[in-house]
Amino acid sequence: MTDKTFPAATILGYPRIGPRRELKKALENFWSGASTATELEQTCQDLRHRSYAHLTKLGLDAHASAVPASFSYYDQVLDTAVTLGAVPSRFADLFDGEGKLGLDAYFTLARGDADRAPLEMTKWFDTNYHYLVPELGPETVFRLANDWIVENFTAARQAGFTTRPVLVGPVSFLLLSKAANDAGAGFEPLSRLADVLPVYAEVLRALAAAGVEWVQLEEPALVADQDLSEGELAAAVQLAYIALATELQAPQRPRLLVTSSYGSLGGLLPVLAASGLDALHLDLVNGTVPAAAELEALGSTVLVAGLVDGQNIWKADLAAAAAKLRRLEESVEGLAVATSTSLFHVPHDVEQEQQLDPVLRSWLAFADQKVDEVRTLARAVGRPDAIAAEVAAAAAILETRRQSPGVRQSAVRARTGGLVPADFTRDEFESRWTAQQDVLRLPALPTTTIGSFPQTRDIRLARARALKGELEDAAYEQLMKEEIKRVIELQEELGLDVLVHGEPERNDMVQYFAENLDGFDVTVHGWVQSYGSRCTRPSILWGDVSRLAPITVPWTRYAQSLTEKPVKGMLTGPVTILAWSFVRDDQPLEETANQVALALRDEISDLQEAGTKIIQVDEPALRELLPLRRRDHADYLRWSVGSFKLATSGVAAATQIHTHLCYSEFGEIIDAIDALDADVTSIEAARSRMEVVQDLEQHGFARGVGPGIYDIHSPRIPSAGELQELLSAAVAHVPVRQLWVNPDCGLKTRAYPETKASLENLVEAARTVRASLVDSLAG
Numbered sequence: 001m002t003d004k005t006f007p008a009a010t011i012l013g014y015p016r017i018g019p020r021r022e023l024k025k026a027l028e029n030f031w032s033g034a035s036t037a038t039e040l041e042q043t044c045q046d047l048r049h050r051s052y053a054h055l056t057k058l059g060l061d062a063h064a065s066a067v068p069a070s071f072s073y074y075d076q077v078l079d080t081a082v083t084l085g086a087v088p089s090r091f092a093d094l095f096d097g098e099g100k101l102g103l104d105a106y107f108t109l110a111r112g113d114a115d116r117a118p119l120e121m122t123k124w125f126d127t128n129y130h131y132l133v134p135e136l137g138p139e140t141v142f143r144l145a146n147d148w149i150v151e152n153f154t155a156a157r158q159a160g161f162t163t164r165p166v167l168v169g170p171v172s173f174l175l176l177s178k179a180a181n182d183a184g185a186g187f188e189p190l191s192r193l194a195d196v197l198p199v200y201a202e203v204l205r206a207l208a209a210a211g212v213e214w215v216q217l218e219e220p221a222l223v224a225d226q227d228l229s230e231g232e233l234a235a236a237v238q239l240a241y242i243a244l245a246t247e248l249q250a251p252q253r254p255r256l257l258v259t260s261s262y263g264s265l266g267g268l269l270p271v272l273a274a275s276g277l278d279a280l281h282l283d284l285v286n287g288t289v290p291a292a293a294e295l296e297a298l299g300s301t302v303l304v305a306g307l308v309d310g311q312n313i314w315k316a317d318l319a320a321a322a323a324k325l326r327r328l329e330e331s332v333e334g335l336a337v338a339t340s341t342s343l344f345h346v347p348h349d350v351e352q353e354q355q356l357d358p359v360l361r362s363w364l365a366f367a368d369q370k371v372d373e374v375r376t377l378a379r380a381v382g383r384p385d386a387i388a389a390e391v392a393a394a395a396a397i398l399e400t401r402r403q404s405p406g407v408r409q410s411a412v413r414a415r416t417g418g419l420v421p422a423d424f425t426r427d428e429f430e431s432r433w434t435a436q437q438d439v440l441r442l443p444a445l446p447t448t449t450i451g452s453f454p455q456t457r458d459i460r461l462a463r464a465r466a467l468k469g470e471l472e473d474a475a476y477e478q479l480m481k482e483e484i485k486r487v488i489e490l491q492e493e494l495g496l497d498v499l500v501h502g503e504p505e506r507n508d509m510v511q512y513f514a515e516n517l518d519g520f521d522v523t524v525h526g527w528v529q530s531y532g533s534r535c536t537r538p539s540i541l542w543g544d545v546s547r548l549a550p551i552t553v554p555w556t557r558y559a560q561s562l563t564e565k566p567v568k569g570m571l572t573g574p575v576t577i578l579a580w581s582f583v584r585d586d587q588p589l590e591e592t593a594n595q596v597a598l599a600l601r602d603e604i605s606d607l608q609e610a611g612t613k614i615i616q617v618d619e620p621a622l623r624e625l626l627p628l629r630r631r632d633h634a635d636y637l638r639w640s641v642g643s644f645k646l647a648t649s650g651v652a653a654a655t656q657i658h659t660h661l662c663y664s665e666f667g668e669i670i671d672a673i674d675a676l677d678a679d680v681t682s683i684e685a686a687r688s689r690m691e692v693v694q695d696l697e698q699h700g701f702a703r704g705v706g707p708g709i710y711d712i713h714s715p716r717i718p719s720a721g722e723l724q725e726l727l728s729a730a731v732a733h734v735p736v737r738q739l740w741v742n743p744d745c746g747l748k749t750r751a752y753p754e755t756k757a758s759l760e761n762l763v764e765a766a767r768t769v770r771a772s773l774v775d776s777l778a779g
């Protein structure tokens with residue numbers, strides 16, 4: 001064992017995209033062939049070392065393992081899978097002659113290739129980050145197949161930084177994995193725990209040999225209810241950490257920190273406390289301070305208190321955090337301060353946002369400011385008075401927030417305060433459905449898309465120029481109208497049945513609405529990684545929300561004027577607007593969601609007034625915000641479903657309401673999807689091989705449904721035959737009268753050539769299956 005103690009102040013991870021999205025640009029250049037692998041590696045090494053130097057300058061101790069090596073080229077779960085050699089059999093040829101997986105193999109797993117679908121992508125806990133899902137089976141061979149974790153440590157040390165390498169821990173790795181297609185019935189990834197532990201031990205030995213003092217194993221899956229009993233989970237945790245922390249001893253391994261972000265460990269805390277870990281992190285923002293006896297059981301294990309919120313951007317309430325610290329001090333031997341989660345959920349630095357109102361800016365802490373908050377709290381350990389001035393300053397800021405105009409608007413409060421049950425209900429579904437069929441007169445298996453068409457570089461550049469004042473508003477509007485016209489013409493040519501305007505005028509499906517609603521502000525550089533190279537700038541929802549004027553109506557009206565076919569109105573739902581923004585933390589989410597819902601209800605009413613017959617309200621984040629503990633589900637689903645219904649219940653029976661869900665597994669919330677009472681739901685399905693249609697069938701889902709048959713997350717063009725197969729699978733499980741044909745999600749991240757070709761195939765597949773249905777009826 002080294003004699004190094006755990007650093008007093010640390011963070012669990014830092015944004016890896018770079019202050020100016022350097023990683024995004026480097027990746028996209030490499031993927032397009034504009035740069036070489038060596039150039040990408042060099043850029044990323046520079047990025048890592050610059051961020052270590054920056055964190056050192058901000059006061060983290062670069063010689064005491066206070067700086068986590070949390071970089072990833074694409075995703076931290078993929079990094080762990082590649083380190084362990086855990087790849088599905090369809091990618092077996094990616095290993096080189098020495099059994100290693102290199103950069104090309106890594107990106108093939110992430111993005112697929114012409115013949116192979118990539119790993120599935122899904123939500124990382126209740127966040128807007130998406131990880132790649134490892135696929136395991138009884139035959140998966142685990143072996144140390146990639147040495148980046150060691151190489152990066154060594155290179156950083158040569159540059160003067162003793163970092164703390166980070167890996168997803170063994171129990172979470174297996175719980176986050178899924179059974180491979182060829183795994184056989186009933187296979188559970190966690191059954192491979194005993195096989196994966198020797199490779200973790202090998203990694204730890206290699207890290208120790210390289211001079212690593214502390215390593216961070218992340219176990220976030222332990223804070224979420226799983227499909228196994230607490231006893232089974234406890235046994236797995238015990239097996240894993242007795243093996244890695246007790247049986248494997250220093251100097252064979254570095255000191256071990258296990259982290260537990262996004263919630264409370266509950267009954268697993270005593271298990272981890274008894275496992276011989278050197279340090280254990282608790283999330284004390286999403287979770288609560290454990291009882292004294294549980295803390296005392298930690299003995300010599302250092303408690304790393306996650307007191308600073310890694311997921312939201314409000315300045316910390318230092319008085320409340322310091323009070324928690326005092327309770328911890330009474331019961332533990334060793335105490336350090338950290339963030340609740342990695343900081344990759346928040347942008348780099350609020351000082352980059354000089355355009356924000358200085359009062360609002362003074363309320364905010366991005367990653368760099370959070371480093372400061374962690375250091376401040378660390379100074380209070382054993383000396384609470386040492387931070388009295390900082391505590392007073394934080395309290396004054398909270399008071400300014402409370403008093404600030406705009407935070408409470410009486411007109412908005414009067415509306416939410418006056419809501420009655422009738423505001424949340426429509427006519428009965430069957431009669432609506434009949435009224436809608438009369439108006440719409442669509443063929444069986446109607447084809448449509450989810451809303452966005454490719455956001456071309458020209459569109460983004462035009463918007464960037466308009467923002468800089470280089471392009472007049474009228475000229476920008478004209479360019480967007482030309483794009484809408486092209487998109488409508490293309491859909492007519494393709495023969496789609498229900499059209500969209502393509503969303504060219506939207507920078508992002510949430511930010512666009514935030515820019516047009518009162519109560520929000522937006523950032524310029526506040527980019528946060530969503531997956532791979534894709535980023536968003538979560539908006540700041542700081543005050544009461546209301547609609548200043550119609551937002552989407554002119555664009556939708558224009559698009560509808562170009563075609564006889566129905567054009568869907570396209571809005572983002574209240575839950576998704578909340579989930580993908582940084583939301584005020586001074587009132588229940590339900591109140592905020594209802595404020596957003598009322599603003600959308602007004603927009604929907606105006607769309608209907610303008611002649612729009614189908615209005616889609618996207619709720620891709622409905623599943624994302626589902627609490628990690630089952631006991632909290634019912635309350636969440638009550639208010640989230642309620643806010644969707646509040647937004648959509650003001651329309652006539654003949655107006656068809658669609659919704660769209662993606663990026664999650666939905667089996668668990670089919671009841672809630674049904675309760676949304678949307679007439680048609682399009683839902684992600686292609687990447688998970690249409691698993692959802694079986695859930696729908698079991699549930700007896702009776703509304704319209706479009707299980708996405710074209711996986712838009714990859715440039716791969718699905719053949720008409722393949723799409724036809726997926727559609728036939730859907731027909732086998734869902735009555736034809738309910739079925740719609742559509743891609744998995746919007747097309748904004750795709751380019752035109754693959755979009756056109758894929759949609760041609762999609763329309764052809766729908767026609768073929770339609771014809772076969774007619775034949776079978778005739779036969």
Ligand SMILES: CN1c2c(nc(N)[nH]c2=O)NC[C@@H]1CNc1ccc(C(=O)N[C@@H](CCC(=O)N[C@@H](CCC(=O)N[C@@H](CCC(=O)O)C(=O)O)C(=O)O)C(=O)O)cc1
Binds near residue numbers: 460531580
């Ligand atoms: C559907 N998804 C979304 C999620 N969250 C959101 N907030 N939005 C979503 O759509 N979560 C779940 C899924 C999957 N996640 C994503 C996230 C992000 C993207 C995506 O395509 N992001 C784009 C950025 C989009 C954007 O904000 N565009 C702006 C700014 C564009 C820009 O970079 N401009 C340049 C200048 C122009 C140029 O040189 O190209 C600049 O500012 O420097 C806009 O269009 O105005 C991304 O590129 O990462 C997809 C799915």
Ligand SMILES: N[C@@H](CCS)C(=O)O
Binds near residue numbers: 451618660745747
């Ligand atoms: N209407 C949006 C939904 C994405 S989840 C789009 O098509 O991009």
Ligand SMILES: [Zn+2]
Binds near residue numbers: 450663744745
């Ligand atoms: Zn989607």
